[in-house]
Amino acid sequence: DAKTTQPNSMESNEEEPVHLPCNHSTISGTDYIHWYRQLPSQGPEYVIHGLTSNVNNRMASLAIAEDRKSSTLILHRATLRDAAVYYCILREGTSGNTPLVFGKGTRLSVIA
Amino acid sequence: NAGVTQTPKFRILKIGQSMTLQCTQDMNHNYMYWYRQDPGMGLKLIYYSVGAGITDKGEVPNGYNVSRSTTEDFPLRLELAAPSQTSVYFCASSLPWSGGPQETQYFGPGTRLLVL
Numbered sequence: 706d707a708k709t710t711q712p713n714s715m716e717s718n719e720e721e722p723v724h725l726p727c728n729h730s731t732i733s734g735t736d737y738i739h740w741y742r743q744l745p746s747q748g749p750e751y752v753i754h755g756l757t758s759n760v761n762n763r764m765a766s767l768a769i770a771e772d773r774k775s776s777t778l779i780l781h782r783a784t785l786r787d788a789a790v791y792y793c794i795l796r797e798g799t800s801g802n803t804p805l806v807f808g809k810g811t812r813l814s815v816i817a
Numbered sequence: 818n819a820g821v822t823q824t825p826k827f828r829i830l831k832i833g834q835s836m837t838l839q840c841t842q843d844m845n846h847n848y849m850y851w852y853r854q855d856p857g858m859g860l861k862l863i864y865y866s867v868g869a870g871i872t873d874k875g876e877v878p879n880g881y882n883v884s885r886s887t888t889e890d891f892p893l894r895l896e897l898a899a900p901s902q903t904s905v906y907f908c909a910s911s912l913p914w915s916g917g918p919q920e921t922q923y924f925g926p927g928t929r930l931l932v933l
Contacts, residue, residue, distance in 0.1 A: 737916060748821075748924030749860065756895060756916065770909045792859065798916050804850060804875060807859035 709793045714812040717783045725778040725811055732773050732794030735798045739805065740767065740778045742789040749792065752778065756798065788815045793803075821925035823908050827886050829896075829931045830898040838893040838928050840908030848911045849891035850922065852881065853904040860907060866891055867913075898932045905929050 710728040717723040729738065740752040753760055755768045755776075760767040766779040780787055792810040797803045824839045842849065847868050852860040853885075862875030866885040878920075880902060882894040891910075895902060911922040 739921075748909070748927050751921035752926065754918065754921070781862075796914065803914060804862050804865055807852075807861070809857075809859050
């Protein structure tokens with residue numbers, strides 16, 4: 706499985722934008738970039754995913770570098786509820802049963 | 818929809834005891850997964866299933882067994898509990914992955930297991 710590299714932790718002030726980086730220099734052409742997050746004492750939840758183009762949804766935006774070797778999850782206005790561990794995961798796109806492989810993720814702290 | 822439900826929420830086992838962690842989903846998902854998460858670590862895949870009657874090993878299957886007799890249920894069995902199995906266990910389900918947002922994994926709330 707292709708690997709991702711994320712900072713162990715980041716801190717943000719409430720209501721400010723947050724940019725969570727992820728490096729994936731060995732990404733293959735069929736790998737999708739997924740982001741999940743895990744709130745305290747809960748199971749992970751899906752945030753967003755993309756292949757080549759930038760993506761937006763109600764939770765966040767995903768900016769993908771042109772060479773696809775890095776990506777950034779953008780939370781436009783961090784709230785206290787966004788404090789969580791964020792996982793950047795590569796998932797091969799052409800097989801129906803490729804499980805998610807979780808690293809340690811980035812622990813985001815949000816300061817009021 | 819209740820989504821993915823897991824029981825029990827918390828359990829203490831003695832070394833050598835057995836138990837079954839229950840997982841049920843009501844989204845008619847073909848795929849189901851069991852993960853474990855040790856403190857401060859990411860999730861590791863134990864077993865997964867692509868449909869009733871079909872299961873396969875993940876990264877850390879030793880000490881566990883699974884079965885999938887229905888689409889809805891995917892129980893995880895610990896036969897001889899060991900302290901190394903102290904962890905939080907998450908069940909998840911999904912449709913077959915082919916790139917769409919509807920095919921993401923949905924996780925249950927977890928079962929916290931302590932083996933003493």
